[in-house]
Amino acid sequence: MPHLTAHLPEDKLAGRESELITALTEAIVGVYGEWARELASIHLSGVPAGRLAQGGRAVDTNISLIMGVRAAAFDRPDAAEITANLAAALTDAITAVLGEDLRPGTTVELVASPQERTFVAGVPAP
Template sequence: MPHLDVHVLESDLTGRETELIEKLTDAIVAVYGEWARSIAVVRLIGVPPNRWGIGGKPAQAPAPSVTFGIREAAFSRPDADEIVARLIAGVTDAIVDVFGERVRAGVTVELVGTPAERTGVGGAVVTS
């Protein structure tokens, strides 16, 4: 299951939650296909401005940061480089669609691979 945790300033996020969730889900579906829509998880984490620092100081206008959980096996596919590039571009474009072009240069998308059988749901290990 694709999982996205998006950190964004609370003041930038307020009122844009639904649009951001929809656009990020659409970005996932554009790469994986329609089957992924129902299992795509997007968690929006609003951060107060005094709790986001860059360079040892409170950040003035940080761009959103995304941690994208993905199955580790995706990185060993023959088309892995293309998938990674499409996911990063699609997620970045979705964020820019919501917050404006001013954030593009700072948007961070980190793909984090989870090894098989290292995830649990409902107290049970997920094996597929």
């Protein structure tokens, strides 16, 4: 079950939520396939001005994407290709909706979630 949390400047996000959710979902589906559409969970977290920083100073061009994926995805023979494609697709989705000026400050972190540590509705996820 891919789950994505995006931390981004509130002023860049406001009014673009639906468009961004669609673009990020399509990015995930574009890499994993149609089966992932109904399982993709996206959480957008708008951060007020002055609360994102780089190098000790506030910035308004940084975006942090943290995506939990099944740990088994990292064991596949094509894992390097899939993870690179996923990072590129998510970054492209952000910049397509919010602007190319955000590309340099967009980071993607893929976090391995072992199947036995992933739950939905209080029970292990399928």
